Structure formats: C-alpha cells, structure tokens
Amino acid sequence: MTTSETMARESAKSSGQTYKPQDGLLLEVEDLHVEFHTPDGIARAINGVNFDLFEGQTLAILGESGSGKSVTAQAIMGILDMPPAVIPKGQIRYCGQDLLTMPDEQRRRTRGPEISMVFQDALSSLNPVFPVGWQIAEMFRVHRGMNKSDALERAVKLMQRVQIPAAKERVGAYPHQFSGGMRQRIMIAMAIALDPAVLIADEPTTALDVTVQAQIMALLQELQEERQMGLILITHDLGVVANVADKIAVMYAGRIVERADVYDLYRQPGHPYTKGLLESIPRLDQKGQQLAAIGGLPPNLMRIPEGCAFNPRCKFAQDVCREDRPALLEVAPGRESACHFAEEVLHG
Amino acid sequence: MYKYILRRLLQMIPVLLGSTFIIFAMVFALPGDPTAGMCGERPCAPAFVAKFKQEHNLNDPLPTRYAKYMGNLAQGDLGTTFRDIKVADELKQRYPTTAKLAGMAIIFETLIGVIAGVMAGIRKGKFMDNLVLVSTLFVIAIPIFVIGATLQYYLGVKWGLRPVTVSPQATVNELLLPAFVLGSTSVAYVARLTRTNLVENLRADYLRTAIAKGLTRRRAIGLHALRNSLIPVVTFIGADFGGLLGGAIVTERIFNIQGVGGYLFTGIHNRDGVSVVGTVTVLVLVFLLVNLLVDLLYGVLDPRISHD
Numbered sequence: 001m002t003t004s005e006t007m008a009r010e011s012a013k014s015s016g017q018t019y020k021p022q023d024g025l026l027l028e029v030e031d032l033h034v035e036f037h038t039p040d041g042i043a044r045a046i047n048g049v050n051f052d053l054f055e056g057q058t059l060a061i062l063g064e065s066g067s068g069k070s071v072t073a074q075a076i077m078g079i080l081d082m083p084p085a086v087i088p089k090g091q092i093r094y095c096g097q098d099l100l101t102m103p104d105e106q107r108r109r110t111r112g113p114e115i116s117m118v119f120q121d122a123l124s125s126l127n128p129v130f131p132v133g134w135q136i137a138e139m140f141r142v143h144r145g146m147n148k149s150d151a152l153e154r155a156v157k158l159m160q161r162v163q164i165p166a167a168k169e170r171v172g173a174y175p176h177q178f179s180g181g182m183r184q185r186i187m188i189a190m191a192i193a194l195d196p197a198v199l200i201a202d203e204p205t206t207a208l209d210v211t212v213q214a215q216i217m218a219l220l221q222e223l224q225e226e227r228q229m230g231l232i233l234i235t236h237d238l239g240v241v242a243n244v245a246d247k248i249a250v251m252y253a254g255r256i257v258e259r260a261d262v263y264d265l266y267r268q269p270g271h272p273y274t275k276g277l278l279e280s281i282p283r284l285d286q287k288g289q290q291l292a293a294i295g296g297l298p299p300n301l302m303r304i305p306e307g308c309a310f311n312p313r314c315k316f317a318q319d320v321c322r323e324d325r326p327a328l329l330e331v332a333p334g335r336e337s338a339c340h341f342a343e344e345v346l347h348g
Numbered sequence: 349m350y351k352y353i354l355r356r357l358l359q360m361i362p363v364l365l366g367s368t369f370i371i372f373a374m375v376f377a378l379p380g381d382p383t384a385g386m387c388g389e390r391p392c393a394p395a396f397v398a399k400f401k402q403e404h405n406l407n408d409p410l411p412t413r414y415a416k417y418m419g420n421l422a423q424g425d426l427g428t429t430f431r432d433i434k435v436a437d438e439l440k441q442r443y444p445t446t447a448k449l450a451g452m453a454i455i456f457e458t459l460i461g462v463i464a465g466v467m468a469g470i471r472k473g474k475f476m477d478n479l480v481l482v483s484t485l486f487v488i489a490i491p492i493f494v495i496g497a498t499l500q501y502y503l504g505v506k507w508g509l510r511p512v513t514v515s516p517q518a519t520v521n522e523l524l525l526p527a528f529v530l531g532s533t534s535v536a537y538v539a540r541l542t543r544t545n546l547v548e549n550l551r552a553d554y555l556r557t558a559i560a561k562g563l564t565r566r567r568a569i570g571l572h573a574l575r576n577s578l579i580p581v582v583t584f585i586g587a588d589f590g591g592l593l594g595g596a597i598v599t600e601r602i603f604n605i606q607g608v609g610g611y612l613f614t615g616i617h618n619r620d621g622v623s624v625v626g627t628v629t630v631l632v633l634v635f636l637l638v639n640l641l642v643d644l645l646y647g648v649l650d651p652r653i654s655h656d
C-alpha cells in the first residue's frame with residue numbers, strides 16, 4: 001500500500017484514534033497465554049504464541065481441533081468470555097498499541113474499523129431476526145454515525161462487491177433466506193464494511209460445499225489483495241489455504257510448532273507433527289497408498305505433557321523430548337520449528 | 349398471508365360452536381330452579397312457571413334450545429336473561445372495564461416481567477438473579493385470591509394507600525392495584541421466561557458476532573439478544589390471555605369491579621344460563637381473536653415463521 005492510500009484510509013476513520021502501521025507491521029502477538037478456569041481445573045489453551053502480521057500478508061493457522069486456533073483469534077478480537085478465560089501473560093499489539101491493556105471503549109472502537117472477523121457458521125453467526133442489509137448497515141450506523149438510508153445504500157454496495165446477485169432487491173431479506181455460500185458472503189461484506197486493516201477468518205469455508213469453498217476463498221483473496229489487508233486464515237485443512245496463504249503457522253496444544261512459507265512447508269515439513277498432518281492428506285501423486293494418520297490423541301489441556309507436548313505421539317521422540325520443551329527456532333532460512341530434532345526431520 | 353388469516357378465521361367456527369355447546373350443556377345441566385325467588389317469598393304460580401318455561405324455550409330438548417340460541421346469536425342477539433335484561437347491553441357496559449383491567453395487567457406483566465428477567469439474565473448466578481428466582485417462585489406458589497385479599501387488606505384497608513374497591517367508573521388509578529394483582533402470576537412467568545431466553549441468547553453465535561462488530565455491550569444485549577429473547581415471551585403473554593380472563597373473575601370479585609368477570613360470577617351464582625352462555629361466548633371469541641393476533645405478531649417478530 002502506498003503512503004497516500006494509507007493516509008486515505010486513516011482519514012476515513014472517525015473513531016478519533018488513528019493507528020498507523022510501522023513498516024507495514026499491523027499485528028504483533030507476543031508470548032500470548034490463555035487459560036480457561038473451569039470447575040474441573042485450568043485448561044491451558046494457549047501457551048506462548050508469537051507471530052507478526054504485515055499489510056498484504058496472508059497467514060494461515062493450521063492445526064487439529066482443540067489446538068487453540070479459535071481461541072487465538074478470539075483473543076485478538078477481544079471476544080473471549082472472561083471468565084472463564086484468563087489471559088495471564090502476553091501482548092497483542094496493533095500498530096504498536098497493546099490491545100490487552102487498552103481501555104475497553106477504545107478497544108471496542110477497533111472492532112470493525114481496524115480488526116474484523118468472519119466466523120465459521122454464517123447461519124448462526126448472523127442475527128436471525130434482522131434483515132441482512134440492516135446487519136451490514138449497522139456497522140456504518142454505529143461506527144460512522146450514518147443515517148439509516150445512507151448506511152443501507154452502503155450495505156447494498158458491499159453486497160454487490162461480494163457478488164450477491166440482485167443485491168438491491170435482497171437487502172431486506174433475512175439470513176435464512178440465503179444459501180450457505182451467500183450467507184458467508186454477507187458475513188464477509190459485514191466484516192470488510194469499514195475497511196479494516198486486519199481480517200481474521202476462522203474456518204470460513206468449513207460449513208460449505210467444496211465448489212462453494214473455492215469461491216469463498218477466491219473472494220477473500222481478491223478482497224485481501226484489493227485492500228492490502230493483513231489476513232489470518234484459520235483452518236484444519238491445508239488444501240483449502242495452500243493457494244491463498246503466504247505463510248503457515250502450525251499449532252499444537254496452544255503453541256506454534258512450525259512456521260514456514262506455504263510451499264516449503266508443503267514440500268518438506270520441519271516438524272514431526274506437520275509431517276504427520278501432511279501424510280494424513282490424500283495426495284494425487286501417491287494414489288493407492290495407505291493414509292498415515294497421526295497415532296494417539298491431542299493432549300488434555302489440563303495436563304499437557306512435560307517437555308515437548310507432542311512427545312507421546314511422536315515417532316522421533318527421545319529422552320530429551322520428555323524433559324526439555326523445544327523453543328520455536330529458525331532451523332533454515334524462513335523456516336522455524338519447535339523440535340529438538342528439526343534438522344533430522346527436515347532432511348531425513 | 350390473507351389466506352392464512354381467512355383460514356384461521358374459518359377454523360374459529362367449529363371451535364366456537366364446540367365450546368359454546370359444551371358451556372350451554374353444562375350451564376343448563378346445573379340443578380336449581382331459575383324462577384326461584386322471582387315471586388317474592390312464595391313459589392311462583394304454576395301458570396307463571398309454565399309461561400316462563402315456554403318463553404325461554406325451557407321445554408325443548410337441549411339440541412333444539414342450542415340451535416335456537418345459536419340462530420339468534422348469528423343475528424347478533426346474545427339473548428335476554430330470565431330477568432329480562434339484554435345480555436348484549438350488560439356486556440357493552442362491562443367490557444370496557446374488564447378490557448382496561450386486562451390491558452393494564454398485561455402492561456404490568458410485560459414491563460415488570462421483562463425488566464426483572466433482563467436484570468436476572470445479565471447477572472446470571474449473582475444476587476439479582478437469585479432474588480428474582482426466589483421472589484417469582486413465591487408469587488407463583490401463592491394463589492391469586494390470597495395475593496389479592498392480602499394486598500387489599502394492607503394497602504387498602506389498613507394503610508389506606510390504595511382504594512379498597514373500584515367504583516363503577518373504574519378509573520385507571522382505582523384499577524392499578526387490581527391490575528397488579530391480576531398480572532402478578534404472569535409477571536413471575538414472564539420474568540423467568542425472559543431470563544432463561546436471554547441467558548441462552550447471550551451464548552448464541554450471533555451475539556459473539558455483535559461484539560466482534562464493535563457494538564457496545566448495551567446495544568448487543570439490549571437490541572440483538574433481547575429482540576430474540578422476547579419472541580417466546582410474546583407468545584406466552586398471548587397464550588396466557590385465557591388465564592388472565594379466568595383470573596379476572598377472581599380479581600373483579602375481590603375488588604368489586606363491575607366487569608365481565610363479576611357478571612359471569614353472578615350469572616353462575618343465580619343459575620342465569622343465558623347471561624353465562626352469552627358472556628362466555630364473547631370471551632371465547634375474544635380469546636380466539638387474541639390468539640390469532642399473537643400468531644400474526646409472532647410471524648412479524650420471527651421472520652423464520654412463515655404464514656404463507
């Protein structure tokens with residue numbers, strides 16, 4: 001994004017506060033921890049997550065169910081239920097300002113104009129009793145103080161932008177009157193309404209048919225390029241994001257265990273867990289071979305194993321893995337892995 | 349939509365016929381002589397009784413009497429009582445009073461019930477929540493005539509804060525306490541229903557979206573969650589309307605209100621079949637119409653409900 005474009009976006013914000021990314025750096029998540037204090041005990045869902053997100057960058061977060069992808073996203077959005085959630089440690093900086101220590105009202109004003117989110121199930125995520133146009137227009141009315149008709153006009157434009165046919169006629173229709181794909185487009189229209197710098201999409205296509213999945217991914221990519229947003233794409237299906245993402249972070253038990261460029265990671269995983277994930281995906285070039293699923297279960301977050309959390313399931317595990325927790329370190333250019341034997345995995 | 353309304357109106361005919369026939373049969377099966385007490389201290393002369401029975405079709409078999417009655421009703425004639433008073437005239441005078449009473453009770457139960465339910469729901473498990481749960485349980489457990497008589501005694505008789513009885517004019521001020529008593533049980537149910545639904549909706553995905561949109565908590569809860577939570581509440585208030593009319597009979601007795609409920613009570617007491625059947629017929633009709641109205645409102649409140 002050129003400087004003049006950045007200026008234009010900033011002047012469009014009327015929230016009073018302006019945020020200016022330094023060298024394109026939008027988001028810095030640093031040593032983030034999230035716990036859930038439940039009657040059964042403390043579930044340590046996020047245990048030290050670090051990553052940066054730049055303008056125009058697409059970061060995919062990959063991991064099994066329960067690995068903490070959604071909790072990470074919700075912590076960034078500030079929509080965790082607290083309690084039971086507690087953030088004992090860490091920072092989430094947006095344009096240099098820590099969101100976690102920001103006053104509530106100031107933080108609220110970042111939701112929508114600065115950071116925005118698309119959820120998995122658009123049917124339950126849209127309010128069933130309000131027309132879709134009204135729900136999109138609400139963004140302009142609440143954050144920009146626009147009147148009803150102007151805001152609705154903007155809503156129609158957004159619906160056209162996300163390619164909803166006959167947008168003008170359907171602006172007054174209710175969520176249940178749309179197909180799953182169209183509903184997700186409406187969610188996306190709502191999320192990009194105020195031209196946010198960061199868009200988080202939490203499994204935006206999981207609930208959809210395969211053909212529709214591709215269309216939605218294409219739309220997200222198009223919008224991301226057009227607006228140079230920083231895009232965080234959460235998925236448990238590498239196939240969905242392979243063509244869209246720049247970088248991939250693989251999560252396990254609330255930590256990032258590997259981070260690399262999409263094609264590097266795809267070609268040559270640098271962590272036993274990633275390797276297992278890739279081997280469990282059917283590939284065209286290995287037709288007929290048995291799929292190797294990762295043995296064992298994800299850890300109980302109330303009793304995460306000592307040392308490397310993956311060690312009970314890991315084929316490469318040695319004694320050191322049960323004692324020492326490996327840090328996420330650069331093991332090759334542009335490639336980080338949290339494994340004592342990363343080099344061996346990478347080259348073996 | 350119009351087809352739906354027409355269909356519902358047509359459906360009312362068998363319901364109305366069935367319910368009026370049952371009431372008709374029950375009322376005329378009641379023991380007792382309707383001419384008792386009409387001729388002073390003495391029993392009436394046989395000639396008078398015969399003429400009376402002739403005039404009021406009392407010699408016909410039940411189905412014939414019912415048919416004659418419904419024939420008149422179809423022409424808008426609710427009948428004339430044994431004491432020669434037109435039921436329609438009497439009801440015309442009394443209906444506004446009962447409507448006022450019921451309307452005020454509904455406003456009470458909606459306002460207080462919803463506010464209490466919201467305060468409990470957004471502080472789930474806290475003091476306010478427990479207070480509402482316990483006090484509503486209390487109100488539900490006590491019969492309405494006990495609540496009515498107690499409040500009448502303390503607020504009216506003992507402390508003189510409220511009028512003890514209601515004059516025939518039935519002013520809003522006079523009806524405040526009776527309406528509160530009449531709505532009290534429903535207040536409790538509305539509060540509990542609002543609370544339960546609000547708690548459920550506060551967990552809904554769309555509310556998470558509302559927060560993620562950067563709405564204030566007040567707007568997210570007060571508009572998005574509450575709007576959804578109130579749908580079942582509106583349905584309840586409509587369905588509860590019949591119970592409210594039943595309660596009106598008791599309440600009007602306690603506070604000596606010149607309404608339909610009191611009239612019905614007197615009618616049953618005096619074995620005045622015509623006035624009872626006429627009154628109940630109108631009550632059933634009102635009840636059916638209110639239910640239709642509520643169903644239509646339900647469709648407006650919840651767009652997922654279609655009346656096509």
Ligand SMILES: Nc1ncnc2c1ncn2[C@@H]1O[C@H](COP(=O)(O)OP(=O)(O)OP(=O)(O)O)[C@@H](O)[C@H]1O
Nearest residue numbers: 036043045064065066067068069070071072084236
């Ligand atoms: N409100 C909560 N109370 C208690 N535990 C929670 C809560 N929300 C999430 N968790 C726990 O946090 C862990 C991480 O959950 P999260 O939703 O981030 O997983 P995920 O990676 O998004 O998985 P999925 O692919 O199923 O969406 C889970 O084990 C879950 O049990």
Ligand code: SF4
Nearest residue numbers: 308311314321339340
């Ligand atoms: S650190 Fe050890 S247990 Fe963990 S992934 Fe690497 S080899 Fe496996």
Ligand SMILES: [Mg+2]
Nearest residue numbers: 069070071202
């Ligand atoms: Mg998730």
